[in-house]
Amino acid sequence: MSDTVDQSENQEQALLRAQEIMRILDDWGINSDAQIAILGCQEHIRPRDMRKFRDGMKALPQSEDINARVEHILGIAHALHTSYPSRPEAGASWMGQRNGKLRGRTPIQCILQDGRRGMVKVRTTVDCAWAWHQDDQHNPVWES
8 A cells, every 4th residue: 555655646746846847948938849858858758748747647757867857957947046036037037148158058058959968057057056066076067
C-alpha cells in the first residue's frame, strides 16, 4: 500500500512540476517549439503535447538531461523572483534583454543556442550565489 501511495504522490508531483515549468516558459514568452528545444525533448514530445503539460494531464519525460534542464529553469526563475520580488514581469523582461555577459545575446537566445550549457551561463549570470556554491564544490559550472 505504501508503494502505491508513494507512486501516486510522485506522479502528482511530476504533473505539478510540468505545469510549473510550462508556466515559467510561457511567462518568459517562449513558444512551444522553443520550449521543446529548451527542455531537450525533441525526441520525446510534439508541440501538441504541450497543452497536456500545462493542464496537468501529463508529466515531463524523465531523463538525466531533462531533469537537469528543469532544475536550471527552476533555479533561474527563483533567482529572477529574488531579484524582482514585487515585479514578476521584470524577470520575464530580463530574459528578453541583451546582456553583455552573454556576448550581447538575450538569456533566451543563449539558452536556445547553447542548450544546457547556455542554461548554466544564464543561471550563473542571474544567480551569483549558485555560481559561488558551484565554485566552492569545484564544479566547473561552464562545463555543464
